[in-house]
Every structure is written in C-alpha cells, then in structure tokens.
Amino acid sequence: MRAIVSFFILCLTVTSAFAQQLIPAPPQLAATAYLLLDAETGEVLVEHNADEMLPPASLTKMMTSYIVSSEMERGNVGADDEVNISVRAWKMGGSKMFIREGTQVSVKDLLRGVIIQSGNDASVALAEHIAGSEEAFADVMNQQAAILGMTSTQYLNATGWPAEGHYTTARDLAILAKAIINDYPEHYKIYAERSFTYNGIDQMNRNRLLFLDKSIDGLKTGHTEEAGFCLVASGVKRGMRLISVVMGTKSDKARAAESQKLLAYGFRYYETHQALEAGQQLATQRVWGGQVKEVAVGVDKALSLTIPRRGEERIKQTVKLDDVLEAPISEGQELGRLSLELDGKQIAEVPLVALEPVQEAGFFARLWDTIKLFVFNLFA
Known part of the structure; x- marks a missing residue:
C-alpha cells in the first residue's frame, strides 16, 4: 500500500512540475x-x-x-x-x-x-x-x-x-x-x-x-x-x-x-490576465483612535499581468499590512503591500492603500483606545 501511495504522490509531483513547464523555448x-x-x-x-x-x-x-x-x-x-x-x-x-x-x-x-x-x-x-x-x-x-x-x-x-x-x-x-x-x-x-x-x-x-x-x-x-x-x-x-x-x-x-x-x-x-481592479477591496484592518474601528484596504490602480495561459488559478496573493494603524488615515494612504506569486515565483508587488478616510475620534475615545493598544502591545 505504501508503495502505491508513494507512486501516486510521485505522479502528482511530476504532473505539477510538468504543468509549470508547458511553455517551450521561443522560436x-x-x-x-x-x-x-x-x-x-x-x-x-x-x-x-x-x-x-x-x-x-x-x-x-x-x-x-x-x-x-x-x-x-x-x-x-x-x-x-x-x-x-x-x-x-x-x-x-x-x-x-x-x-x-x-x-x-x-x-x-x-x-x-x-x-x-x-x-x-x-x-x-x-x-x-x-x-x-x-x-x-x-x-x-x-x-x-x-x-x-x-x-x-x-x-x-x-x-x-x-x-x-x-x-x-x-x-x-x-x-x-x-x-x-x-x-x-x-x-x-x-x-x-x-x-x-x-x-x-x-x-x-x-x-x-x-x-x-x-x-x-x-x-x-x-x-x-x-x-x-x-x-x-x-x-x-x-x-x-x-x-x-x-x-x-x-x-x-x-x-x-x-x-x-x-x-x-x-x-x-x-x-493577459486582469489580476486586480481599481478600487478593489482586499482586506480590512483595525484602526486605533478613529471614528470607525476598521478601514477598508485595497488597490487604487488596476493591475494586469502577462501569465501562461490557464495560469490564473495558480496565482497566490499575500497581503502584508502594517501591524498598528492609528487615525487619522487619509484615502489613498499606503498601509501595506500585496505580493502575487505564480508557481512560487513573485510576478508582481503593489501597494495596498486605504480606500476611505478615517478621522480621529474624540478625546476620550482616543484615550480609551490608547489604553487598549498599550495592553494589546503588552501581551502581544
């Protein structure tokens, strides 16, 4: 049974590698x-x-x-x-x-x-x-x-x-x-x-x-x-x-x-694959000291990529956001990066921005968030 399983895994590995190398050398x-x-x-x-x-x-x-x-x-x-x-x-x-x-x-x-x-x-x-x-x-x-x-x-x-x-x-x-x-x-x-x-x-x-x-x-x-x-x-x-x-x-x-x-x-x-649309939301992030608790994060520009045909499903997106966001935040402010990989190779990296502004909260709300943030960092 182990031999059969090992052979099956080997076949999957070879098939996956072959799928990634379908493009021949150019003429x-x-x-x-x-x-x-x-x-x-x-x-x-x-x-x-x-x-x-x-x-x-x-x-x-x-x-x-x-x-x-x-x-x-x-x-x-x-x-x-x-x-x-x-x-x-x-x-x-x-x-x-x-x-x-x-x-x-x-x-x-x-x-x-x-x-x-x-x-x-x-x-x-x-x-x-x-x-x-x-x-x-x-x-x-x-x-x-x-x-x-x-x-x-x-x-x-x-x-x-x-x-x-x-x-x-x-x-x-x-x-x-x-x-x-x-x-x-x-x-x-x-x-x-x-x-x-x-x-x-x-x-x-x-x-x-x-x-x-x-x-x-x-x-x-x-x-x-x-x-x-x-x-x-x-x-x-x-x-x-x-x-x-x-x-x-x-x-x-x-x-x-x-x-x-x-x-x-x-x-x-x-x-040509349209990977991202302008204004597309990809995540939300906690905001400290703001009038709202979260901000929508995404891309402000569309992104098209040249990829192998039928390679869209193999694209992996990795979102990396700043650990702590504090108000005020302006629309379009960079808050992180988005990495796109195809078959383990990075093919693009673009900034992630705030899709909306976040104004500062009032004095007592900011004070309370400051205390919570201090405790959060203390036990992080």
Missing part, C-alpha cells in the same frame, strides 16, 4: 533583431538583439504619423487642412503617394499616404507643413522619442531615407507602437486599412499580415538595402494585444513569416 527567427511585447502590461515575452541600433527604413514613418496625430489631437492641425506640396516633397524617390508639386493635399489624405502607401513624398510634405522643414521636423521627432522613453533612437529625417546616424532599436519601436495604439486609437485604425487610392492610383498596404490573419490590425513595414525587410505588427486574440518587431529579414515574405512565428508563439502560450 529563433531569421532576423537581425526582434521583440515580442504584451501591449497592455508592457511585458517582453521574446527578445533578440533588441537594443542593437539599426537603420529603421520606413519604420521611421511611425514617428512621423505619431507626431501628426499629436498635432491634430491638440488642434494645431486639422484633418481637412490643405498642405502645399513643395518641389522637394514631389521629387522624393522610393515609395510614393504620387502627389504633385504646386498642388494642395489634405492632411487626412497625406496621413493615409504615409501609413498605407509609405509615401516618402507625403512624409516630407507633412513634415514641412508642421515644422517648416524636414530638418526641423526631425528635431521634433527626437524630442518626442525622448518623451516616450526611446533612449536608443535618433532621427535625421521623416522618411527613413538612408542617412548615417539615423537609427533605432527593436525595443524603441515596440515602445512607439504601443504609444500609437494607446494614445491615438482613432488614427491607429488607419493602419488596418488595406488600400488607399489617390490621384487615380490604388496602392495596397505593404503589411502582408493584414491579408493573412484577421486578428492583425497594424502597423508598418520598412525596407532599404542596409536595413533589410522590417515589420512592426500588432493584433488581438482573446483580449490580448501583442506587438511584434522584426528587423533585418531577407524578403517581404520572410518578414511576414517571421512576424507570424513570434505572434503565434505569444498568443498560443500566454494571456
């Missing part, structure tokens, strides 16, 4: 650098050479479009404003929207030209309209990159046209993609549009994944001889949004295929 991509990010939590799931400074090619236009969206949101630029097309914008080589020098084109059309058609001409036209020149616009781009925390990026132009000293990283591009999605959701919808027609020319979005996977709704491709074929992509499955960055692949087909590998891995093995 190895045929790319210079890559990164996979949970857009809600900011958790990096996969990375390789993510901080290597590389030429971004037309991925540069993500920042160009971000600044245009920012200017529109602030009311400095209107969607229907007409932009004068300069000779410089008209003469730009590479991918084009095919605008003509001496004409006027609306901001909203130019923005689509940047995002969908990857138009170098449209990018320069918008840069000149907003900052007066492309060089001045590049200064704005660098300022915005610093604000977003893109610490390894430097822009010299609005298009990604090859230039020595024009670089970024996979990590910084993921930060920028996250900002585009979260800060300007209405403009982000443009990234999902499959085609755009201007001047009688219908051009398809260069992001192959939009045509291959209905869960994908952005973002941007890039290509030069030096940069190779690059793609920043994003999509949503089962409430989880992932952002993939792939830089330096060998072909248009390869950048899509390598991006698919990253995204499929993330969606298959991970999920």
Whole structure:
C-alpha cells in the first residue's frame, strides 16, 4: 500500500512540475533583431538583439504619423487642412503617394499616404507643413522619442531615407507602437486599412499580415538595402494585444513569416490576465483612535499581468499590512503591500492603500483606545 501511495504522490509531483513547464523555448527567427511585447502590461515575452541600433527604413514613418496625430489631437492641425506640396516633397524617390508639386493635399489624405502607401513624398510634405522643414521636423521627432522613453533612437529625417546616424532599436519601436495604439486609437485604425487610392492610383498596404490573419490590425513595414525587410505588427486574440518587431529579414515574405512565428508563439502560450481592479477591496484592518474601528484596504490602480495561459488559478496573493494603524488615515494612504506569486515565483508587488478616510475620534475615545493598544502591545 505504501508503495502505491508513494507512486501516486510521485505522479502528482511530476504532473505539477510538468504543468509549470508547458511553455517551450521561443522560436529563433531569421532576423537581425526582434521583440515580442504584451501591449497592455508592457511585458517582453521574446527578445533578440533588441537594443542593437539599426537603420529603421520606413519604420521611421511611425514617428512621423505619431507626431501628426499629436498635432491634430491638440488642434494645431486639422484633418481637412490643405498642405502645399513643395518641389522637394514631389521629387522624393522610393515609395510614393504620387502627389504633385504646386498642388494642395489634405492632411487626412497625406496621413493615409504615409501609413498605407509609405509615401516618402507625403512624409516630407507633412513634415514641412508642421515644422517648416524636414530638418526641423526631425528635431521634433527626437524630442518626442525622448518623451516616450526611446533612449536608443535618433532621427535625421521623416522618411527613413538612408542617412548615417539615423537609427533605432527593436525595443524603441515596440515602445512607439504601443504609444500609437494607446494614445491615438482613432488614427491607429488607419493602419488596418488595406488600400488607399489617390490621384487615380490604388496602392495596397505593404503589411502582408493584414491579408493573412484577421486578428492583425497594424502597423508598418520598412525596407532599404542596409536595413533589410522590417515589420512592426500588432493584433488581438482573446483580449490580448501583442506587438511584434522584426528587423533585418531577407524578403517581404520572410518578414511576414517571421512576424507570424513570434505572434503565434505569444498568443498560443500566454494571456493577459486582469489580476486586480481599481478600487478593489482586499482586506480590512483595525484602526486605533478613529471614528470607525476598521478601514477598508485595497488597490487604487488596476493591475494586469502577462501569465501562461490557464495560469490564473495558480496565482497566490499575500497581503502584508502594517501591524498598528492609528487615525487619522487619509484615502489613498499606503498601509501595506500585496505580493502575487505564480508557481512560487513573485510576478508582481503593489501597494495596498486605504480606500476611505478615517478621522480621529474624540478625546476620550482616543484615550480609551490608547489604553487598549498599550495592553494589546503588552501581551502581544
């Protein structure tokens, strides 16, 4: 009988260990650098050479479009404003929207030209309209990159046209993609549009994944001889949004295929779990010298975590509160910490705060609580 019980316990132990190790190693991509990010939590799931400074090619236009969206949101630029097309914008080589020098084109059309058609001409036209020149616009781009925390990026132009000293990283591009999605959701919808027609020319979005996977709704491709074929992509499955960055692949087909590998891995093995809601009560604690005897304790901010799929039931919460709480207590005052562990490993720690204020009691009530607290401490 003991042998049978021992064998049963061993099976349970092995099964439990196996359940905790279901996630295989991430795929190895045929790319210079890559990164996979949970857009809600900011958790990096996969990375390789993510901080290597590389030429971004037309991925540069993500920042160009971000600044245009920012200017529109602030009311400095209107969607229907007409932009004068300069000779410089008209003469730009590479991918084009095919605008003509001496004409006027609306901001909203130019923005689509940047995002969908990857138009170098449209990018320069918008840069000149907003900052007066492309060089001045590049200064704005660098300022915005610093604000977003893109610490390894430097822009010299609005298009990604090859230039020595024009670089970024996979990590910084993921930060920028996250900002585009979260800060300007209405403009982000443009990234999902499959085609755009201007001047009688219908051009398809260069992001192959939009045509291959209905869960994908952005973002941007890039290509030069030096940069190779690059793609920043994003999509949503089962409430989880992932952002993939792939830089330096060998072909248009390869950048899509390598991006698919990253995204499929993330969606298959991970999920975004809302562990806590803002204002959620987790405990009550005795208050000494207060008008009430207890205070509700919880979290003031929502918390989402990136965890292995179906790992929610294995999360353990540990509440640690201050031993003695004395009034007055203000709403939001930190009173302890909450630790969350998954399979014995801490995955988050957040402050626990008072969810309501507690005012001081009257003199005699405080005096009586002081005596009781003294006795409590004496025999603790």
